[in-house]
Amino acid sequence: MSSLMSSVDQRTNIVGQNRLELLIFRLTGQQPYGINVFKVREVIQCPQLTDMPGSNAHVRGIAHLRGTPVTVIDLSKATGGKAIDDLSKAYILVTEYNRTTQGFLVGGIDRIVNINWEQILPPPKGAGRNHYLTAVTQLDDKLVQILDVEKVFAEISPPDEEVSETIKQRKSERDLSQLTVLVADDSAVARNQVKRALSSIGINVELVNDGRLALDWLIAKADELGGDISDQVPLLISDIEMPEMDGYTLTAAVKAHEHLKNVHIVLHSSLSGVFNEAMVKKVGADQFIAKFHPDELASAVQHWMAIE
The missing domain is CATH 3.40.50.2300 (Response regulator)
Structure with a gap:
């Protein structure tokens, strides 16, 4: 997986050219999903998770990454799907949001693609108000759904929104x-x-x-x-x-x-x-x-x- 996720420095050349790199992954089926590579610090095979009593129902546990505890969120369950069952074949996308580090549990990793932002389109108007999409794109004749991980994280760990x-x-x-x-x-x-x-x-x-x-x-x-x-x-x-x-x-x-x-x-x-x-x-x-x-x-x- 380290060969898949090369260093940030090597990827900054595309920034400012209206291009991005998407990490393509799966949850519980064959539907492809995407996340901006720059959101992802690393991708790891799911380790043994420690239960977290009293946590949100979508939190699968705690992963200990080089001595640092990271909350792991089942991305499929958090977006209204089935829980990811086979953790031995699952992966964790380690991300940073709201100045914290968290992991999103996914069913499988596909590849990284380099595309133009003009190919990234808003969600279909028929998606409704409660969907978890920020955008969609076409890849190999399949519709790739780009998930709103900010919405997922805000629902699980609501930020303080009040100005002092x-x-x-x-x-x-x-x-x-x-x-x-x-x-x-x-x-x-x-x-x-x-x-x-x-x-x-x-x-x-x-x-x-x-x-x-x-x-x-x-x-x-x-x-x-x-x-x-x-x-x-x-x-x-x-x-x-x-x-x-x-x-x-x-x-x-x-x-x-x-x-x-x-x-x-x-x-x-x-x-x-x-x-x-x-x-x-x-x-x-x-x-x-x-x-x-x-x-x-x-x-x-x-x-x-x-x-x-």
Whole structure:
């Protein structure tokens, strides 16, 4: 498996080119699922798990990885499917989200594919409101479902979404109620988390599902205003991995546009890896914040909204 998961440094060359690498895996059947390689620290064959009494029903136990305990979540069961029975043939995707490390139990590993974000599409409209998909793509004539692991993790370990009173009571020299922050994120859970946090400090928020929609919204606003939009939309908060256009490509496009270049950009992502700070500078973003800490995000918004 180590040959399958090569180092992050070797994979950063595709970042900023609107490309991604998907790790393709299975749960209990032959349906292929995908997860961005950058979300995955390592893939291991499932070791002996230690029971965790009183835990969520979807938690299969604790794996001890080099002396570190990692909670293992049955990804099939957590998304409404059957539990993965044969642990001797199962694998664990070790990931980082919400500044914690966790493992997702999967039935099998297929391969890694390198594709363009334009090939990643939003979930079908008929999927309903309670699905666990952030996107889909076609691979070998099969529909690959990309799961919303942020939603899965938030349901099992809900994050603190409240902004502290100290942050709420900060005063600004600008009337923030007259300004708008655009938020681009393909995860409904993440969008709602950001909206609640910013609404609590009096910020108007517009939400879009992906980078392409964000760029279209900003350009339309520039056309409406007839020029620089930063007086009314001083800040864009963007996820990094999104269907059709990723956050890095979106940032570069915004900074290259005459009427959008003065908009501040915060990249807000669950993606881990040492490349983030370097990529922030490369594409011209103003800041990178790892999901999800409401006070840190609200403080950053207050900072960038106050700069004229």
